[in-house]
Amino acid sequence: xxxxxxRNNFWADEVVGFGYLRVEYLxxxxxxxxxxxxxxxxxxxxxGKSYILRMLIxxxxxxKGVNPHNILYINMDLHDFNYIKDSxxxxxxxxxxxxxxxxxxxIYLFLDEIQEIKGWEKxxxxxxxxxxxxxxxxxxxxxxxxxxxxxxxYLSGRYVSFEVFPFGYGEYCGIKNLEKNKISFLDYxxxxxxxxxxxxxxxxxxxxxxxxxxxxxxxxxxxQKNNIRDVILLGKLVDFxxxxxxxxxxxxxxxxxxxxxxxxxxxxxxxxxxxxxxDAYFIHDSNRYDLQGKRILKGEKKYYLNDLAFKYFxxxxxxxxxxxxxxxxxxxELRRQQYKVYIGKINGKEIDFIAEKNxxxxxxxxxxxxxxxxxxxxxxGNLELIKDNYKKLVISLDDIxxxxxxxxxxxxxxxxxx
Numbered sequence: 001x002x003x004x005x006x007r008n009n010f011w012a013d014e015v016v017g018f019g020y021l022r023v024e025y026l027x028x029x030x031x032x033x034x035x036x037x038x039x040x041x042x043x044x045x046x047x048g049k050s051y052i053l054r055m056l057i058x059x060x061x062x063x064k065g066v067n068p069h070n071i072l073y074i075n076m077d078l079h080d081f082n083y084i085k086d087s088x089x090x091x092x093x094x095x096x097x098x099x100x101x102x103x104x105x106x107i108y109l110f111l112d113e114i115q116e117i118k119g120w121e122k123x124x125x126x127x128x129x130x131x132x133x134x135x136x137x138x139x140x141x142x143x144x145x146x147x148x149x150x151x152x153x154y155l156s157g158r159y160v161s162f163e164v165f166p167f168g169y170g171e172y173c174g175i176k177n178l179e180k181n182k183i184s185f186l187d188y189x190x191x192x193x194x195x196x197x198x199x200x201x202x203x204x205x206x207x208x209x210x211x212x213x214x215x216x217x218x219x220x221x222x223x224q225k226n227n228i229r230d231v232i233l234l235g236k237l238v239d240f241x242x243x244x245x246x247x248x249x250x251x252x253x254x255x256x257x258x259x260x261x262x263x264x265x266x267x268x269x270x271x272x273x274x275x276x277x278x279d280a281y282f283i284h285d286s287n288r289y290d291l292q293g294k295r296i297l298k299g300e301k302k303y304y305l306n307d308l309a310f311k312y313f314x315x316x317x318x319x320x321x322x323x324x325x326x327x328x329x330x331x332x333e334l335r336r337q338q339y340k341v342y343i344g345k346i347n348g349k350e351i352d353f354i355a356e357k358n359x360x361x362x363x364x365x366x367x368x369x370x371x372x373x374x375x376x377x378x379x380x381g382n383l384e385l386i387k388d389n390y391k392k393l394v395i396s397l398d399d400i401x402x403x404x405x406x407x408x409x410x411x412x413x414x415x416x417x418x
Contacts (some may be wrong), residue, residue: 009073020195035136076114140164175195330395358364
């Protein structure tokens with residue numbers, strides 16, 4: 001056990017394997033250092049949560065002067081740590097580390113993919129309240145259930161959570177050393193933001209990787225975690241979601257579609273499966289908001305993929321649907337900027353996105369191209385129906401910028417996302 005810890009920590013060597021510096025995540029985490037709050041990083045598998053932990057470890061050692069012996073890193077994605085199966089084996093490992101390294105002062109504890117350890121909540125709760133030994137704790141998980149009612153009960157407000165998303169367009173250009181323009185943005189539309197894809201040099205390898213990642217998410221984070229029996233139905237639902245990004249539909253319509261295809265299901269099952277898929281961060285949903293009645297409308301929602309690589313490499317649809325790709329990109333960019341995002345409705349017209357954060361609000365229309373007067377009048381006209389003074393934007397892939405119309409700003413997609 002001690003050899004495993006020595007091999008996977010950075011007690012004698014430089015920190016390696018933290019990849020491209022994700023400045024925004026480091027900055028946010030830095031703002032929450034030096035307190036007893038448990039820092040929880042949540043996101044889909046393979047979006048870089050482990051890299052961010054190692055990036056923070058490197059920052060603590062190289063910039064803050066923390067002794068490497070005061071840092072314990074356990075990555076449950078590694079086979080080495082398979083012996084840690086429950087709360088007691090986790091406690092034993094931490095005690096072994098302390099007795100051999102004899103750290104003086106605060107211990108920084110990093111636990112990666114913590115959902116693999118049964119009963120981990122009680123351990124984290126106990127360590128976070130220690131008064132004899134001081135711990136600062138960072139954990140990651142690939143399922144929103146990490147913040148289940150049990151954790152909320154145990155930690156009772158003593159944690160702060162961060163969502164980790166795939167690379168944004170600006171990060172994509174940074175890691176590939178590309179200029180921010182329409183060409184690189186269209187390239188990003190295809191490749192998406194999953195870091196491992198960038199190191200694979202042909203489409204066959206990229207497709208095989210995305211297929212295996214999807215299978216891993218479905219089997220490990222959905223099927224096994226939730227004891228799902230009808231794996232075939234779940235897979236068909238995932239395929240339906242991949243093909244339908246940016247489309248409005250209700251659970252009733254999904255059930256009808258699957259039933260017509262020969263699958264036996266009902267609203268309760270599909271609703272439960274959709275929750276499981278969202279909890280694994282494979283998709284996100286957006287509720288429809290009535291701007292006149294100022295209320296969220298029940299029924300139809302829109303769903304967006306956490307990363308467009310799943311659409312590009314897995315979709316059974318022959319329609320490239322670049323407008324829907326663009327809508328998905330803008331939705332995810334707003335989520336990266338920590339906005340809550342809704343679909344708007346006013347006077348029977350649709351507003352693509354209402355984005356809210358800390359009292360700030362934006363209304364956004366997204367279209368492939370402002371190709372003629374009809375499209376221009378539709379996209380700008382829908383926003384003109386909104387009479388408040390919050391920012392209003394039309395985002396497109398046009399080569400030129402069309403400026404402002406009635407206070408509504410047109411902006412190129414690559415400029416908005418960079």
